[in-house]
Amino acid sequence: MSRREFIKLSGASSAFLVIGLKLPEVMSATDSSIDPVLKSNIWIKIDKHNFCTVTLPESELGQGIYTGLATLVAEELDIDWQKIKIERATSLSIYGYQSTGGSNSIRKRWFMFREMAAITRQVFIQAAAKIWGVPEINCYTRNATVHDASSDKQLRYADLITQANLQTLPEKVELKSTDSFNLIGKNIQRIDALNKVNGEAVFGADVQIPDMLIATTIHAPVFGSTIGKINTEEALKLSGVVKVIKIQDAVAVIAKNTWSAFQAAKLVDIQWQLKSNGLDSDTIKRDMQLALKEEGITVVETGKDDISSGVEKISVEYSAPFQAHATMEPMCCCAHIHDGVCEVWAPTQSPSKAKSVAKAFYYNLSDQLLNKVKSLLKLQAVEDVIVHTTYSGGGFGRRLQQDFVAEAVQIAINVSRPVKLIWSREEDIQHDFYRTTAMAKLQASLNSDGYPVSISHRIVSPSLRESLRPGSLASRNGIDGSAVGGAVNIPYDVKHHKVTYKEYRTSIPLGHWRSVGSSINAFHIEAFIDELAALKNIDAFKYRQSLLANSPRLLNTLNQVAELSQWKRDAHGYYGIACHSSFGSHVSQVAKLVNDNGKLKIEHIYCVIDCGLSVNPDVVKSQLEGSIIYALSSLKSEITILNGRVKQSNFHDYSLLRFNRAPLISCRIVDSSQDPGGVGEPGVPPAIPAVLNAVFAATGNRIRDLPVKPSVLVV
Amino acid sequence: MDENIKSYTFSVNNKQYTLELPADMPLLWVLRDYLKLTGTKYGCGIGECGSCMVLISNRAVFSCQVSAQHIDGQSITTIEGISDENLHPVQQAWLDEGVVQCGYCQSGQVISAVSLYNQSTPVRDEDIDRTMSKVLCRCGTYPRMKIALAQLLTKQRRDNHE
Numbered sequence: 001m002s003r004r005e006f007i008k009l010s011g012a013s014s015a016f017l018v019i020g021l022k023l024p025e026v027m028s029a030t031d032s033s034i035d036p037v038l039k040s041n042i043w044i045k046i047d048k049h050n051f052c053t054v055t056l057p058e059s060e061l062g063q064g065i066y067t068g069l070a071t072l073v074a075e076e077l078d079i080d081w082q083k084i085k086i087e088r089a090t091s092l093s094i095y096g097y098q099s100t101g102g103s104n105s106i107r108k109r110w111f112m113f114r115e116m117a118a119i120t121r122q123v124f125i126q127a128a129a130k131i132w133g134v135p136e137i138n139c140y141t142r143n144a145t146v147h148d149a150s151s152d153k154q155l156r157y158a159d160l161i162t163q164a165n166l167q168t169l170p171e172k173v174e175l176k177s178t179d180s181f182n183l184i185g186k187n188i189q190r191i192d193a194l195n196k197v198n199g200e201a202v203f204g205a206d207v208q209i210p211d212m213l214i215a216t217t218i219h220a221p222v223f224g225s226t227i228g229k230i231n232t233e234e235a236l237k238l239s240g241v242v243k244v245i246k247i248q249d250a251v252a253v254i255a256k257n258t259w260s261a262f263q264a265a266k267l268v269d270i271q272w273q274l275k276s277n278g279l280d281s282d283t284i285k286r287d288m289q290l291a292l293k294e295e296g297i298t299v300v301e302t303g304k305d306d307i308s309s310g311v312e313k314i315s316v317e318y319s320a321p322f323q324a325h326a327t328m329e330p331m332c333c334c335a336h337i338h339d340g341v342c343e344v345w346a347p348t349q350s351p352s353k354a355k356s357v358a359k360a361f362y363y364n365l366s367d368q369l370l371n372k373v374k375s376l377l378k379l380q381a382v383e384d385v386i387v388h389t390t391y392s393g394g395g396f397g398r399r400l401q402q403d404f405v406a407e408a409v410q411i412a413i414n415v416s417r418p419v420k421l422i423w424s425r426e427e428d429i430q431h432d433f434y435r436t437t438a439m440a441k442l443q444a445s446l447n448s449d450g451y452p453v454s455i456s457h458r459i460v461s462p463s464l465r466e467s468l469r470p471g472s473l474a475s476r477n478g479i480d481g482s483a484v485g486g487a488v489n490i491p492y493d494v495k496h497h498k499v500t501y502k503e504y505r506t507s508i509p510l511g512h513w514r515s516v517g518s519s520i521n522a523f524h525i526e527a528f529i530d531e532l533a534a535l536k537n538i539d540a541f542k543y544r545q546s547l548l549a550n551s552p553r554l555l556n557t558l559n560q561v562a563e564l565s566q567w568k569r570d571a572h573g574y575y576g577i578a579c580h581s582s583f584g585s586h587v588s589q590v591a592k593l594v595n596d597n598g599k600l601k602i603e604h605i606y607c608v609i610d611c612g613l614s615v616n617p618d619v620v621k622s623q624l625e626g627s628i629i630y631a632l633s634s635l636k637s638e639i640t641i642l643n644g645r646v647k648q649s650n651f652h653d654y655s656l657l658r659f660n661r662a663p664l665i666s667c668r669i670v671d672s673s674q675d676p677g678g679v680g681e682p683g684v685p686p687a688i689p690a691v692l693n694a695v696f697a698a699t700g701n702r703i704r705d706l707p708v709k710p711s712v713l714v715v
Numbered sequence: 716m717d718e719n720i721k722s723y724t725f726s727v728n729n730k731q732y733t734l735e736l737p738a739d740m741p742l743l744w745v746l747r748d749y750l751k752l753t754g755t756k757y758g759c760g761i762g763e764c765g766s767c768m769v770l771i772s773n774r775a776v777f778s779c780q781v782s783a784q785h786i787d788g789q790s791i792t793t794i795e796g797i798s799d800e801n802l803h804p805v806q807q808a809w810l811d812e813g814v815v816q817c818g819y820c821q822s823g824q825v826i827s828a829v830s831l832y833n834q835s836t837p838v839r840d841e842d843i844d845r846t847m848s849k850v851l852c853r854c855g856t857y858p859r860m861k862i863a864l865a866q867l868l869t870k871q872r873r874d875n876h877e
Contacts, residue, residue, distance in 0.1 A: 062818065190813065193809075193815050197750075197802070197809045197815060197818075197825055199754020199822050202753075205757065206753035214748065217781050240737075257748040258744050259737070259740045259744040261739075328758050328764065328766055328852070329756070391818065393819025394817045425760055620811060621860065622856070626854045626856065627855070628850075649852060650763060651761075657855075658848040659844065659848040659850070660844040660855045661848075662858055665858045
């Protein structure tokens with residue numbers, strides 16, 4: 001579809017613009033009570049007060065995307081930031097496929113949103129020029145007003161709406177050059193900041209619907225187990241409890257308030273059909289270690305395997321455990337079925353997936369079956385399932401799965417009343433889609449100067465792809481792109497590079513976890529490079545420098561982080577360095593550890609990113625800080641499997657980094673006018689290896705298996 | 716009628732309430748489900764994450780760990796009640812430093828910081844560490860809160876001396 005066609009299509013559907021809570025009104029397509037809007041597209045509305053409302057098709061998980069996208073519009077529309085309002089797009093099909101992940105939102109919308117705004121602005125110019133009878137070239141815009149340069153005439157956008165809607169859309173618009181940006185590149189305060197410090201921001205758990213019931217669900221503790229008989233007698237005796245029902249893969253307790261639901265959930269006696277599946281972390285580790293002895297499927301091989309040209313060979317093995325997302329807001333979702341529609345309120349990363357999942361249950365069809373139904377297109381065209389996306393209390397990839405939506409819809413169907421589903425923290429930790437465990441064997445042969453001529457990277461791990469879509473790995477020749485993410489394209493200039501993958505099959509549910517494969521593979525590669533450098537006593541920074549000639553942007557961040565951290569200048573500090581490119585951005589980090597009363601602690605993390613042009617540098621820095629803290633937590637946290645179930649259940653045993661252990665973090669953004677890269681995830685991968693390399697500098701010991709023992713490092 | 720249910724009188728954000736409540740129901744759910752004050756969040760239910768922090772007589776407490784029977788006669792302040800027309804200095808410091816990300820834990824963070832701000836004795840670094848370490852933040856806003864608090868408390872000390 002051409003750009004012009006897309007705009008026309010979007011524009012044609014603008015009658016759907018105002019979406020209230022009562023769907024039947026939306027279905028009637030027009031609402032005479034709304035303010036006049038410019039119908040040039042579905043994303044931008046101008047009201048009679050000359051304010052602009054931007055409709056946002058990405059989920060706000062904390063990454064600042066509402067602010068970022070609104071900035072793009074305000075910039076090209078020439079409207080003051082104070083006049084910008086935002087609303088989250090619903091799941092209506094006119095908004096297209098909506099899924100927020102992969103540090104992709106700005107990259108995906110960078111041209112589209114600016115262009116939409118620039119077209120809207122141009123249409124106002126055309127309208128004003130027409131009214132005044134002057135050439136368009138005479139007109140310019142400033143703060144939502146068109147001015148005539150040859151006179152003192154001016155008209156607000158709001159006053160031009162009727163005329164603007166008669167205009168033909170311009171064939172071509174010129175976007176601003178980077179040096180004429182007024183808002184992009186500035187540290188605008190986040191648009192969601194105020195409501196998040198005064199308690200007014202509405203998260204999924206905060207949605208209120210009149211006459212609403214509260215539900216919580218219980219899932220089989222042992223993976224793969226199914227629900228047998230349930231005895232609800234004791235649970236139903238509890239005051240406030242309304243109902244206990246079986247739904248797909250869970251038992252739901254429905255009550256008048258959350259406390260009653262939580263208490264009653266403990267009293268439901270469920271006969272699980274399977275007591276054990278034989279899974280436990282020790283067995284998994286042993287099996288994976290065995291699998292690591294064999295060569296897997298070749299994912300990539302560049303250059304010729306010329307091991308004989310190397311004079312020294314080294315082989316090292318690494319492992320990383322399962323991790324939970326542990327979003328601060330546990331899984332939750334509201335559903336209300338009324339007047340022939342199914343309405344859902346969810347803190348979700350993928351409203352489109354939430355919609356199809358909700359639709360499947362609303363229509364009482366399985367998701368797979370629905371996909372095969374011939375009338376699928378017809379079904380999709382009927383907007384009788386609508387998802388409202390709320391603020392998410394963290395996402396990190398967890399909310400790409402819509403299991404909580406499926407549950408809420410099933411419960412709402414059963415109780416015929418609006419319902420809010422809230423998982424207990426225990427269910428949230430024990431029924432996550434985990435970051436996979438993985439093992440790797442890295443081998444290198446070095447030339448006489450100590451630099452690698454060959455690196456091979458053998459990866460063994462359960463497959464995220466196979467877990468989410470059973471049977472799908474076979475169609476990919478047994479290779480999971482996520483499992484080898486960050487390993488395939490190493491930045492280093494090495495004659496021979498080979499990556500192999502071998503799936504280890506388990507029934508533990510897996511999902512995307514901030515930075516996905518790179519969260520593991522950068523640890524392996526960057527720790528390994530450090531080991532190679534140490535063999536010949538070459539400085540780890542200089543060693544990388546020598547190998548990064550083909551990766552100039554990453555090399556630049558490496559050079560800058562060495563300067564920023566005053567690399568090895570403090571005699572009391574122990575330094576470690578790491579670098580990694582992911583999600584279109586390049587990041588180098590230095591960890592500085594110090595001895596604190598006989599214990600090693602992380603004092604300072606330095607970080608330099610090249611993410612192309614930063615829409616909001618302060619938000620970029622906050623994402624880097626957050627990514628680093630997120631990564632450092634995984635130095636000490638782990639999910640272990642015992643007797644077929646997750647051992648950890650809450651924050652007392654799935655332990656995360658706290659305020660008193662947070663290091664100082666200094667971030668720098670490389671000045672760049674290149675198109676934006678990702679920001680939410682690229683800060684995660686280098687943190688772990690930077691710290692572990694610093695631990696080596698401090699102790700002479702290599703940590704190759706995570707988590708790190710508290711006796712070694714305080715986190 | 717459940718004999719576990721009793722009548723309790725207490726104030727939240729300077730407003731008096733008398734409610735029939737199960738004696739063991741945590742204050743958290745009284746606030747969220749009965750009073751619809753949803754600024755106070757559920758995160759763990761066991762006093763580990765601090766998203767549910769509220770002030771009781773200026774002490775920051777886990778509202779998931781205080782049951783209805785213990786709030787009778789108490790005066791409670793939630794995130795909704797710490798400021799009126801103007802923002803509380805802690806909230807302003809949070810905005811100035813660009814602290815928030817997802818925002819879910821921030822009610823607990825702000826409430827904890829307010830308890831430090833209101834502390835009658837000088838606030839030591841240990842006080843900050845101890846108080847703020849009770850509230851988890853998965854987004855990693857700790858470094859910015861540290862800066863915001865340090866600046867705020869320094870300003871407070873200076874203002875007090877003037």
